[in-house]
Amino acid sequence: xxxxxxxxxxxxxxxxxxxxxxxxxxxxxxxxxxxxxxxxxxxxxxxxxxxxxxxxxxxxxxxxxxxxxxxxxxxxxxxxxxxxxxxxxxxxxxxxxxxxxxxxxxxxxxxxxxxxxxxxxxxxxxxxxxxxxxxxxxxxxxxxxxxxxxxxxxxxxxxxxxxxxxxxxxxxxxxxxxxxxxxxxxxxxxxxxxxxxxxxxxxxxxxxxxxxxxxxxxxxxxxxxxxxxxxxxxxxxxxxxxxxxxxxxxxxxxxxxxxxxxxxxxxxxxxxxxxxxxxxxxxxxxxxxxxxxxxxxxxxxxxxxxxxxxxxxxxxxxxxxxxxxxxxxxxxxxxxxxxxxxxxxxxxxxxxxxxxxxxxxxxxxxxxxxxxxxxxxxxxxxxxxxxxxxxxxxxxxxxxxxxxxxxxxxxxxxxxxxxxxxxxxxxxxxxxxxxxxxxxxxxxxxxxxxxxxxxxxxxxx
Amino acid sequence: xxxxxxxxxxxxxxxxxxxxxxxxxxxxxxxxxxxxxxxxxxxxxxxxxxxxxxxxxxxxxxxxxxxxxxxxxxxxxxxxxxxxxxxxxxxxxxxxxxxxxxxxxxxxxxxxxxxxxxxxxxxxxxxxxxxxxxxxxxxxxxxxxxxxxxxxxxxxxxxxxxxxxxxxxxxxxxxxxxxxxxxxxxxxxxxxxxxxxxxxxxxxxxxxxxxxxxxxxxxxxxxx
Numbered sequence: 059x060x061x062x063x064x065x066x067x068x069x070x071x072x073x074x075x076x077x078x079x080x081x082x083x084x085x086x087x088x089x090x091x092x093x094x095x096x097x098x099x100x101x102x103x104x105x106x107x108x109x110x111x112x113x114x115x116x117x118x119x120x121x122x123x124x125x126x127x128x129x130x131x132x133x134x135x136x137x138x139x140x141x142x143x144x145x146x147x148x149x150x151x152x153x154x155x156x157x158x159x160x161x162x163x164x165x166x167x168x169x170x171x172x173x174x175x176x177x178x179x180x181x182x183x184x185x186x187x188x189x190x191x192x193x194x195x196x197x198x199x200x201x202x203x204x205x206x207x208x209x210x211x212x213x214x215x216x217x218x219x220x221x222x223x224x225x226x227x228x229x230x231x232x233x234x235x236x237x238x239x240x241x242x243x244x245x246x247x248x249x250x251x252x253x254x255x256x257x258x259x260x261x262x263x264x265x266x267x268x269x270x271x272x273x274x275x276x277x278x279x280x281x282x283x284x285x286x287x288x289x290x291x292x293x294x295x296x297x298x299x300x301x302x303x304x305x306x307x308x309x310x311x312x313x314x315x316x317x318x319x320x321x322x323x324x325x326x327x328x329x330x331x332x333x334x335x336x337x338x339x340x341x342x343x344x345x346x347x348x349x350x351x352x353x354x355x356x357x358x359x360x361x362x363x364x365x366x367x368x369x370x371x372x373x374x375x376x377x378x379x380x381x382x383x384x385x386x387x388x389x390x391x392x393x394x395x396x397x398x399x400x401x402x403x404x405x406x407x408x409x410x411x412x413x414x415x416x417x418x419x420x421x422x423x424x425x426x427x428x429x430x431x432x433x434x435x436x437x438x439x440x441x442x443x444x445x446x447x448x449x450x451x452x453x454x455x456x457x458x459x460x461x462x463x464x465x466x467x468x469x470x471x472x473x474x475x476x477x478x479x480x481x482x483x484x485x486x487x488x489x490x491x492x493x494x495x496x497x498x499x500x501x502x503x504x505x506x507x508x509x510x511x512x513x514x515x516x517x518x519x
Numbered sequence: 520x521x522x523x524x525x526x527x528x529x530x531x532x533x534x535x536x537x538x539x540x541x542x543x544x545x546x547x548x549x550x551x552x553x554x555x556x557x558x559x560x561x562x563x564x565x566x567x568x569x570x571x572x573x574x575x576x577x578x579x580x581x582x583x584x585x586x587x588x589x590x591x592x593x594x595x596x597x598x599x600x601x602x603x604x605x606x607x608x609x610x611x612x613x614x615x616x617x618x619x620x621x622x623x624x625x626x627x628x629x630x631x632x633x634x635x636x637x638x639x640x641x642x643x644x645x646x647x648x649x650x651x652x653x654x655x656x657x658x659x660x661x662x663x664x665x666x667x668x669x670x671x672x673x674x675x676x677x678x679x680x681x682x683x684x685x686x687x688x689x690x691x692x693x694x695x696x697x698x699x700x701x702x703x704x705x706x707x708x709x710x711x712x713x714x715x716x717x718x719x720x721x722x723x724x725x726x727x728x729x730x731x732x733x734x735x736x737x738x739x740x741x742x743x
Contacts, residue, residue, distance in 0.1 A: 082721065314600070317620040325624065
């Protein structure tokens, strides 16, 4: 598919994306902060422990003849176990290593690289990475030792492995909890969104009902935030309908008030035929006036209304209505009107417009045909829906040079040949206002075949 | 033939009335829907011409109500707008044909003729009753193919009888459908017309197409 426009995303997906981003940021930051705090508290604990071990070492060390030794057993048993993860060193910058606990027998002093630049009495806690790659927490304490010039450094080391394992355990369980929480919150959020947006979905459904003619107005029971919109929509729909019906009433009045005097003049003309020339002149002008009025009035019927609130009209039922009428009118001619209409086809627009087009086309077919008329409507394509509507007869047809002329839109009425009706011109005008195409061909039945193709089609459910 | 014209525009109504009367119809008129409906249901008409845009009661309601009242005579509607919504609604309500204003009187007459003939059950404009042939569109009568010259009233009398073959038509009914209301019903004009008709159609007195049913009226004999 093509990239969706920003306005094309649904409210639900917008809110979902926003909430997901928010949740990710919030839970991510929370996790990072908690992780950091836990690690800090672990390290503080280690620092305190190592400080205690320094004192343990200090208490047990003595010197004789320049050699350091443990004067008593160390109170911390881990100092006595080989590779126990707790190691003690006594060293000086000038002499290097002076003494180590038995736990540290396997450790290469040189790779440790202990830092000796501490001031006397200073304790320092930190991390230390050996050249071999092992990492230790280390606490060092510098003291002056009786007759020695350089300060003696007491160091206690503990491998970071235990702490790291503990921290990573904590981190794993922290993130799995937070992840679970995120999923739960998202599900809750989706449910809340569905509930919160339900009135909007209902509005869409209601509008569809108005469009299909199942209801006249929107239900008044909408939430407060929407009711302002729905009330205004209702007013708009009503005023549009009122406007349309007022427009039509005005037209009907106009037609009545114009055509009735014309009928009177026509009648007078019929009864006073003393001067034949004069009468035919008046008659000619009368016919022209009548044609112009009829054309403009019938054209004005068309609203070309295919907006979202357009009603839909079943094509088959309108064709049936017109056929019923024409079969009565042309009873003498015993016209047979064959209908082949897909009953699922609905015309999006005004019923009057469809009636006007079908009425004129089918009337012409009855008038100019030799008793056989065929009306068919079918889907020309499904995506997008396009209807092909065809009216055929078995008359003499329309000659090729005439076709172009009869299909011209807004044809000037004073250029119409004598006896040529305004019917087809009206059809072309209305069809064009709906964006339809009109074409004329020969019918296999022998006469003319008029084809209209409409896009404003909906297929019934 | 007795017609009802319901039209609110008085000039047009008068024109229709006088034009149709000149053509030999008996015409009653009404200026609004209520009076029109009253007349249509109270009196016997052969056909009605009803304008759709009537005051008080619109034409479509008039037609629907008179059909509901069981009136079967043909109805021709007059429509000013001439749009298909009006035509379809009018014919669905029970009218039989439409004429769009403005119209020529000849058009109305042609439509009326066709409607009257169809209502009597004849599909073609020529009605045949044995050797007697009546062309309703040309208003000509022939017997065994030879033209017979009739006066307008003689023609009307024969047409009415031929449109109701094998039915006994009372003198009262004939009078009512052929002559204006204020005509003196006790006169013997009808007998004179029928006698003259018989002489013109059947000078030898061999065919005897018009029977007299004693005490009841006349009957056009359909061929066996």
